[in-house]
Every structure is written in C-alpha cells, then in structure tokens.
Amino acid sequence: MRRYGKNPDEDDVRIRPNRKGNRPRTTIRPKHEDAAEGMVLTVDRGRLTVLVDDREITAMKARELGRKSAVVGDQVAVVGDLSGAKDTLARIVRVEERSSVLRRTADDTDPFERVVVANADQLAIVTALADPEPRPRMIDRCLVAAYDAGLNPLLVLTKSDLAPAGPLLETYGALDLDYVVTNRDELLTAGADEVLRKLTGRVTAFVGHSGVGKTTLVNALVERQRTTGHVNAVTGRGRHTTTSALALPLPGDAGWVIDTPGVRSFGLAHIDPSRVIHAFPDLEPGTVDCPRACSHDEPDCALDEWVATGHAEPARLDSLRRLLSTRERREGD
Known part of the structure; x- marks a missing residue:
C-alpha cells in the first residue's frame, strides 16, 4: 500500500477521470406539469394500456415512481x-x-395484499343460481371487501332460468342489498338493460368465480366481445375467461365496467374487522359501550342490548356477525 507523507503534493494523488457514475445525484424530480392525464385500462407484464383523450396508448412506469405501482x-x-x-x-x-382501493389476499394467512382495482365506486358480485351452485361464503367475503373499500355492493344473480333467486336473496334480506336477476335467454336483451340501469354513472368492478357468466354479461353490456372459456358443468372448473383486469366503457359514456379474472378464493387477511361495522349505520352507535377490542360476538358485546331495546333488527346483527366470522371459516364451509 502506498503511504503519503504529511504534505502530499499533486504527484502523490491519482485523479480518476470523471465518469457518468461520479456525477452528484439530485433529489429534485421534474414536476411534469405538462403531462397528459389518462386512465389505466389494463396491465400486462409491466406494460399498461392508458386511455388519453380518445386514444389508447402503451406506457410503462417511470423509474422515479419507485415501488409505487399503477x-x-x-x-x-x-x-x-x-x-x-x-x-x-x-x-x-x-x-x-385514489378515491377507493379494492384489495384481496390469496388466502387468510397471506400477508401480501393485492390491489384488484382503483377508483371504483361499486362492486358487482356475480354469482350463478345454478351450474355452478352459489357459494354464499364467497359472497360474504366479497361483501366484507366492498364494505372495507367503501364500495356499494351490487348482487348480480345469473342463470335464473335454472334455479329461483328467492332462497339466496332471503339469505341477504337483512342487508338491504341492491340486486339484479338475469337469465341466459334474456341476457342480450332485457337482462342486460336491467343490469345497465344499475351501472349508469358509476365505475363498477365485477368479481365472481369462474363459470358464473361474468364475462359473458360484460360482453353483452359493452358490446365488445372477449374470449369466453368452457367450464365443466359438474365441478365448475375451467380456464378463466379473463386473465387480467380490464376497464371497458359502457355505451354512450354511461359509465365504466372493470372485468376482473375469475377467482377461486377471496382472502381477507388485510382487513381490520373493526372497519366492517361502518357498513352498518344502524348498529355502529351501539358499539360505544362495547368493551375494548370487542369482536362484536362475545358475551359482553353491547350490540345485544342495543338490538334488544329496539334500536336495530336482530337480523341485522346476525348478518354483521356472519360477515365478521368469514375470516374464521373457509369459503366452502
């Protein structure tokens, strides 16, 4: 190792030529005040389709955004x-x-939450009345996710030509859910028109498991054909009809629908159960006297007294407790 004396001169110091990597880095980032505004329509392997004015452009995330994703x-x-x-x-x-964020996890033990869609104001939970059979626990989980995200839930029941809607609707009667019932014969005519009335003026995300007719319904709504896949009538299994979320405009600029891939599970590991009560304004005031960290399903819960004194219907409390317990049960239970 070369050692210098107390007073090294210029001959003792080697100066490296200035290279690109030696330039001082600045924390000042451009403001991009002239940037155009757009809406993300779909994301595919790092490439995003963005609607700018009336043009669909392809874009990628700038490095300056860091870990923040779109x-x-x-x-x-x-x-x-x-x-x-x-x-x-x-x-x-x-x-x-963002005005809202709909999230889910792969299962109830997965700490990694996935953003399904941003800026929606309504969640259409699509389920078939038969072929495949309804999965109430899946519906419950989607309802919890909707309430947590601040979205209005809309229950869309398909294939009413195969089974009546009454029994399933009765299960959710206390929740006073908005709903629409369709059948396959009228899907391209009156059925689609009825659903369209529920979507006008809104940004609606569609969720549902494979085979319930979600993408077929979206096709009818937006008059834009997308590939649909065959689903086994017995098991309900088949290739997903949608591989990535896609935002599509409704005719006449009436609103937006966002078709999401069919899911087999809807994990709620990211959701704080204490936020679900906000979707029950008739019950929420009764939690004032609840013990700290009350699960709302224990002997000292103040909601029992709140309901007993006539402030809310017992069925509403039963519905709240059923939804809160969805994290403790598997969807198939």
Whole structure:
C-alpha cells in the first residue's frame, strides 16, 4: 500500500477521470406539469394500456415512481409519445390520489395484499343460481371487501332460468342489498338493460368465480366481445375467461365496467374487522359501550342490548356477525 507523507503534493494523488457514475445525484424530480392525464385500462407484464383523450396508448412506469405501482382504474399522468401508434411507448410519471382501493389476499394467512382495482365506486358480485351452485361464503367475503373499500355492493344473480333467486336473496334480506336477476335467454336483451340501469354513472368492478357468466354479461353490456372459456358443468372448473383486469366503457359514456379474472378464493387477511361495522349505520352507535377490542360476538358485546331495546333488527346483527366470522371459516364451509 502506498503511504503519503504529511504534505502530499499533486504527484502523490491519482485523479480518476470523471465518469457518468461520479456525477452528484439530485433529489429534485421534474414536476411534469405538462403531462397528459389518462386512465389505466389494463396491465400486462409491466406494460399498461392508458386511455388519453380518445386514444389508447402503451406506457410503462417511470423509474422515479419507485415501488409505487399503477393498477386498472388509476388516474395517471403520462409523458412521451402519446400518439397511440404501433410500437410507441409513453411513461407514467405520476399516479393520482385514489378515491377507493379494492384489495384481496390469496388466502387468510397471506400477508401480501393485492390491489384488484382503483377508483371504483361499486362492486358487482356475480354469482350463478345454478351450474355452478352459489357459494354464499364467497359472497360474504366479497361483501366484507366492498364494505372495507367503501364500495356499494351490487348482487348480480345469473342463470335464473335454472334455479329461483328467492332462497339466496332471503339469505341477504337483512342487508338491504341492491340486486339484479338475469337469465341466459334474456341476457342480450332485457337482462342486460336491467343490469345497465344499475351501472349508469358509476365505475363498477365485477368479481365472481369462474363459470358464473361474468364475462359473458360484460360482453353483452359493452358490446365488445372477449374470449369466453368452457367450464365443466359438474365441478365448475375451467380456464378463466379473463386473465387480467380490464376497464371497458359502457355505451354512450354511461359509465365504466372493470372485468376482473375469475377467482377461486377471496382472502381477507388485510382487513381490520373493526372497519366492517361502518357498513352498518344502524348498529355502529351501539358499539360505544362495547368493551375494548370487542369482536362484536362475545358475551359482553353491547350490540345485544342495543338490538334488544329496539334500536336495530336482530337480523341485522346476525348478518354483521356472519360477515365478521368469514375470516374464521373457509369459503366452502
């Protein structure tokens, strides 16, 4: 090792030539005040389709965003080539504040939450009345996720030509859910029109497990065909009809639907059960006298007295407790 004396001169010091990596880094980031505003329509392996004005452009996330990701429904700022021409690529430089976020986990033990869609204001929970059979626990879980995200739930029951809707609707009567019933014969006519009335003026995310007719219904609503897959009539299994979330405009700019991939489970590991009570305004005031960290299903819960004194219907409390218990049960139970 070379050792210098107390007073080294210029001959003792080797100065490395300035290279790109030696330049001082700045924390100042461009504001991109001239960036165009757009909406993310779909995401596919790092490439995002963004609607800017009336053009669909392809974009990627700018490095300056770091770990922050953009999802379907996000309002974003984009710069670069905004022509929408083939083989062009723009950059997403800003993700605007979200009004809502719908999340799920793979299961109830998975700590990693996945953002399903951003900025929706309604969640359409699609379930078939038969072929495949309804899964109430799946519906319960989607309801909890909707309430947690601040979305209005809409129950969409398909294939009413195979089974009546009454028994399932009775299960959720105390929740006063908005719902619509369709059948396969009228799906392209009156059935689609009835659903469309429930979606007008809203951004609605569609969820449901494979085979319930979710994407077929979306096709009828937006008049834009997407590939549908065959599903085994006995097991309900089959290839998913949608492989990634996709935002589609309703005719006449009446609103947006966001078709999501069919799911086999809807994990709730990310949800704080204490937030579910906010969806029950008739019960929430009664929790004031609950013990600390009350699960609302224990001997000292103040909601029992609240209901007994006539402030709310017993069926409402039963529904709340059923929803809160969904994290303790598997969907098939």
